[in-house]
Amino acid sequence: MTRALPILTVLLAIVVIWYAAAIGMNSPWQNTLNTRAGLTDLPFTDFALQTWAQDRPLLPAPHQVIGEIWNATVALELTSKRSLAYHGWITLSSTLLGFVLGTALGVALAVIIVHNEAANRSLMPWIIASQTIPILAIAPMVVVGLGSIGITGTVPRALISMYLSFFPVVVGMVKGLRSPEAIQLDLMRTYDASPWQTFWKLRWPAAMPMLFASMKVGIAISLVGAVVSELSNAAGGGLGVRLLTGSYNGQTIQIWAALFIAAALAAVLVMLVGAAERLVNARMGVRA
Amino acid sequence: MSVQTTPGDAVVAANNLGLTFPTNDGDVVALSDVNLTINKGEFVSFIGPSGCGKTTFLRTIADLEQPTSGTLTINGQSPEAARRARAYGYVFQAPALYPWRTIAKNIALPLEIMGHGSAEQAERVARTMDLVNLAGFEQKYPWQLSGGMQQRASIARALAFDADLLLMDEPFGALDEIVRDHLNSELLKLWARTQKTICFVTHSIPEAVYLSTRIVVMSPRPGRVIDIIESDLPAERPLDMRETPEFLAIAARVREGLRAGHSYDEDHV
Numbered sequence: 001m002t003r004a005l006p007i008l009t010v011l012l013a014i015v016v017i018w019y020a021a022a023i024g025m026n027s028p029w030q031n032t033l034n035t036r037a038g039l040t041d042l043p044f045t046d047f048a049l050q051t052w053a054q055d056r057p058l059l060p061a062p063h064q065v066i067g068e069i070w071n072a073t074v075a076l077e078l079t080s081k082r083s084l085a086y087h088g089w090i091t092l093s094s095t096l097l098g099f100v101l102g103t104a105l106g107v108a109l110a111v112i113i114v115h116n117e118a119a120n121r122s123l124m125p126w127i128i129a130s131q132t133i134p135i136l137a138i139a140p141m142v143v144v145g146l147g148s149i150g151i152t153g154t155v156p157r158a159l160i161s162m163y164l165s166f167f168p169v170v171v172g173m174v175k176g177l178r179s180p181e182a183i184q185l186d187l188m189r190t191y192d193a194s195p196w197q198t199f200w201k202l203r204w205p206a207a208m209p210m211l212f213a214s215m216k217v218g219i220a221i222s223l224v225g226a227v228v229s230e231l232s233n234a235a236g237g238g239l240g241v242r243l244l245t246g247s248y249n250g251q252t253i254q255i256w257a258a259l260f261i262a263a264a265l266a267a268v269l270v271m272l273v274g275a276a277e278r279l280v281n282a283r284m285g286v287r288a
Numbered sequence: 289m290s291v292q293t294t295p296g297d298a299v300v301a302a303n304n305l306g307l308t309f310p311t312n313d314g315d316v317v318a319l320s321d322v323n324l325t326i327n328k329g330e331f332v333s334f335i336g337p338s339g340c341g342k343t344t345f346l347r348t349i350a351d352l353e354q355p356t357s358g359t360l361t362i363n364g365q366s367p368e369a370a371r372r373a374r375a376y377g378y379v380f381q382a383p384a385l386y387p388w389r390t391i392a393k394n395i396a397l398p399l400e401i402m403g404h405g406s407a408e409q410a411e412r413v414a415r416t417m418d419l420v421n422l423a424g425f426e427q428k429y430p431w432q433l434s435g436g437m438q439q440r441a442s443i444a445r446a447l448a449f450d451a452d453l454l455l456m457d458e459p460f461g462a463l464d465e466i467v468r469d470h471l472n473s474e475l476l477k478l479w480a481r482t483q484k485t486i487c488f489v490t491h492s493i494p495e496a497v498y499l500s501t502r503i504v505v506m507s508p509r510p511g512r513v514i515d516i517i518e519s520d521l522p523a524e525r526p527l528d529m530r531e532t533p534e535f536l537a538i539a540a541r542v543r544e545g546l547r548a549g550h551s552y553d554e555d556h557v
Contacts, residue, residue, distance in 0.1 A: 077379075136534075172469075181384070183380045183384045184384050184386070186352055186380070187378070187380070188515060189351075189371070189385055190350055190352070190354060190371065190376070190378045191374065191397075191398045191401045191402065192371055192372050192401075193376060193401045197401050201386075201397065201400070201401070202386070205386070205388045208388075221518075284387075284388035285387070285388060285389075285390065285429035286387075287429075287431050288386070
């Protein structure tokens, strides 16, 4: 309870500020509507309730967003094109595939970089340069390009996720695999250990903290990559498409609902990586 | 204690050994003209101020550094061949235990690498843990042990694969004096039981005199041997022997050697 209390206090403050902001931001339009309808001298409480119940508010109130989420998930067929569960699954599947591919690529590159000085000097600048290119520019080229040769669906979107998520894993794992101290490496040398043994018995376990730290970053930006890639193919569905169509049609409540689902998805995914980390830590005897 | 020197008994033989590190500020002579023969079963201490090359000499024996002049043989082989034959166990200044392994698993590490079967691993781990008085701590992780116990575990790890030569680089340097006294007397008992050849680097005069059959006094810039002192102290050495005139006489000679090598000068960088 002592832990929950501060969290609940912050949450409550956010909700209060949100409702207040909704009144402020939605009042100009509400005033226009009321003037047209000839409604004057409305009590403030009635006016506030009006600003929280607009069809297309500038800032939807929390209960409107939650209502939309409910209507678009629980109250709807899973197969419906308007279901957030359906679109969420599309985003989740390309996020997960991209994350797995990105982590594998990142670890593989880190292993090569740590063991080969030529690769260290030649690969690292390209890896960093790859992240300076705006993903918004790359995503349409990949999605449309692959679509033209018949590759559509999850794979092109996952490739964008991979493109973003391999980066923190490379950087983190290069540091992690290099983290053993000189005497720990000397010790392996006195045993005449093979590079393979040195890797699996020393470098790999030593890199675990960095692996999980970079996977947490990686899975969150995998989701960003998936959402961005969906913008290039509106027919394919996904939370990105809901954001896009919402903004075309001024459906702010729909935008916020999709945004909430995406944020919740990211939070759950990061927590899952955290749970896996705790599991591995327990097996490796890390001080609790 | 006099040691019979027959050529076949030489475990470590250094002839005019030299090692120079090139640095940006010019060459640093870590070892210069070292001539030393260490025989089977000896306990040889290397003492001197930092920069005198005592650790470098130990690392050269272990094939962790390459000499730039002279010759060095271990059991009649090159240091590299001796390392590949797993001829020595090395104890570092820090325990260097792997934090993700239990104590038993840490001690089994060299056995895993050298391909011993699991039954033999278990047997050797139990035996060496008993030897360093750590029985009962098999399933503990390193952070659950005191510094002295961690260093005992690292000694057990160096003993586990039964190399005849033990190289110890200031193994008790980071421990307090009470723990160090205790581990010194345990190390002597262990040496008597296992008949190993031990090379021991230290910067403590009492520790060197108490443990050794021979003391090699070294001096920096360039790193060289100043004096080699044979100890005639009896094999049986209780801790209070450190107050006897015989002990103090040897300690005085070590101190004299260090002074002759300018080890007490203030101008050391």
